[in-house]
Amino acid sequence: ADWLARLASIRQEAPNPRYIKAFYSSLCDGITTDPALATIPIDDHMLHRGHAVFDTCTLANGRLYRLQTHLDRLLRSAAGAKIALPFPREQIQNAILSTAAASGLQEGSVRYWLAAGPGDFSFVPDGCITPAFYCAVFQ
Numbered sequence: 001a002d003w004l005a006r007l008a009s010i011r012q013e014a015p016n017p018r019y020i021k022a023f024y025s026s027l028c029d030g031i032t033t034d035p036a037l038a039t040i041p042i043d044d045h046m047l048h049r050g051h052a053v054f055d056t057c058t059l060a061n062g063r064l065y066r067l068q069t070h071l072d073r074l075l076r077s078a079a080g081a082k083i084a085l086p087f088p089r090e091q092i093q094n095a096i097l098s099t100a101a102a103s104g105l106q107e108g109s110v111r112y113w114l115a116a117g118p119g120d121f122s123f124v125p126d127g128c129i130t131p132a133f134y135c136a137v138f139q
Helices: 002-012 067-080 089-103
Strands: 020-025 030-032 052-060 108-115 132-138
Touching: 020 089, 030 089, 052 067, 067 089, 067 108, 089 108, 089 132
Parallel strands: none
Antiparallel strands: 020 030, 020 132, 052 108, 108 132
8 A cells, every 4th residue: 555655646746647547558457547557567578678669649539540550550560579469459459449438538649558568677578478568548
């Protein structure tokens, strides 16, 4: 409880403490609207090796602008970076749409990442347990 309370208090000190409106992690297969819980494991190769790809699309009038085009680019980038998908494209799309809906926003940005995933601190992703997908909706 102290850990979560400290995370929450750090967010409250930010200029816009609730700019993250919703966050999805494939590791939990769930969405949170608590910014303090929008976390990524320290041993995810995205954090300590930069082994990840990302894209951002606009949420306008409650719709995601050109999501299919953005997903095409994300998946091409992941293939080029040799990052496996944690699940099929349709499930990635559904996670993005569900996270956007959970945010309650009509206008904002949606950023999502495909990462080699957590596992170890080695230079190569051989020790990664599973690839990961993360999605954040923010203002």
